[in-house]
Amino acid sequence: MLKRIFDRIISKLAVVRKSIFPKKIILNFxxxxxxxSADFGDVCTDLCGDVLDVGLFEEEMKWLNTFADFVSLNTLLNEETKPKKWLVAVTFDDGYASSLSYGLRICEKFDIPMYWFVATQFVIDPRSLPWWDILLHIAKEMDSLLEFDGLQGHYSFNLKYRSEKLRFFYLLSNEFKNLPPSGRDELVENLREAVKPYLDLPENEMVRPSDIANASRSPLxxxxxxxxxxxxxxLCSDRELEREVKEGRRLLQEWSGQEVTLFAxxxxxxKYLDPRCPQAVLDAGFQAALTSEMGYINRNCDNFMIPRLCVDGRWDLTTFQARVLATDIISHIKSNR
Ligand SMILES: [Zn+2]
Structure with a gap:
């Protein structure tokens, strides 16, 4: 409740920035x-900020279109002079099929250039379901006791209760994010085994290589x-880090024929990076790398730590407006908490 009032006040205060102090910002979906229409369930919308309603996405683009120019990411990053108008670049991460079926379709409607950062393993292997989607699927579909061995101990969640679904999702998300690749894969296997008697895990919702080849023909x-x-x-070893940075680009270039120059x-x-990470991206020949740290683009930005506003699916339009117009103020408040 307090957060909503705060966002409302911020969006009112920041409205003057729409015309007087234009900024450059990169959005991430x-x-x-x-x-x-989806049988999505309110549990999932509470749980995962990475899933956004397509109707809300369109409203957000429509609102931006009233005062901002949508530009390509390269234009935004290379534009040296202070903008006379707001400049917005739109990025999507991971490689969901919905980035094309909904995202690109709406981008085409508003003539928005779209930058799409794709993790290639999910594209190659439909059975490779990202752990966060496994957690979401289990939280949504299971209503019974779930017990399994984590890497640090035994877990037990009674998924009949909403509070337990939340505890399951956040506790496991935190554990997954803090595991090296081998530990992550082991925990995924343990989870798959544990839920086998209760439900079938679906294929992932990512595009396939041929979709990438077709989509890359779009001029946007x-x-x-x-x-x-x-x-x-x-948490990757040096060898794993180098492979992760290079292999994704190699495959994307092979499928699309496009040159891939940016990394997200x-x-x-x-907190999920160390000094080896930007160095590995630089060494691999990328021109720049993007984070999900909040901020506007200005000439002080480090080319390998470029900020983006990661748009949360749990925000309403007012909160989105507040975040866009006052990204610097909100990130300042957050960092001083
Ligand atoms: Zn991602």
Whole structure:
């Protein structure tokens, strides 16, 4: 409640910035779903900020279109002068099919260049379901006791209760994000075994290589690398890190024929990176790398730690407006908490 009032005040205060102090900002989206038609369930919308209603996405683009110019990511990053108007670049991460079926379709409607950072392992292997989608699927579908061995102990969740679904999702998300690739894969296997008697896990919702080849023909779409298996890069060995950074780009270039020059870090936050990560991206020949740390683009930005506003599916339009217009104020408040 307090948060909503805060966002309302911020969006009112910040409205003057729409015309007087224009900024450059990169937005980041993940998975879009139609909340009206999908049997999505309110549990999932509470749980995962990475899933956004397609109707809301369209409203957000429509609102931006009233005062901002949509530009390509390269234009935004290379524009040296202070903008006279707001400049917005739109990025999608991970490689969900919805980025094309909904995202690109709406981008075409508003003539928005779209930069798409794809993690390639999910594209190659339909059975490779990202752990966060496994957690979402289990939280949504299971209503019984779930017990399994985690890597640090035994877990037990009574998924009949909403509070337990939340505890399951957040506790496991935190554990997954802090595991090296081998530990992550082991925990995924343990989970798969544990739920086998109760439900079948579906194939992932990502595009396949042929979709990427077709989509790359759109003049509005540009591809970027997002690692191969979407690990916590800071917990990769040097060899794993190098492979993750290079393999994703190699495959995307092979499928699309496009040159891939930008990289977006998996999970995107500073806390999941170490100094080897930007260095590995630089050494691999990328021109720049993007994070999910909040901020506007200005000439002080480090080319390998470029900020983006990661748009949360749980925000309403007012909160989105507040976040866009006052990204710097909100990130300042957050960092001083
Ligand atoms: Zn990602």
């Amino acid at each position: 993940h998975n879009l779903k139609d909340f009206r 779409l540009q591809l970027g690398a997002h690692s191969h298996s979407h690990p916590n890069l800071a 870090y998996p999970f995107g936050k500073r």
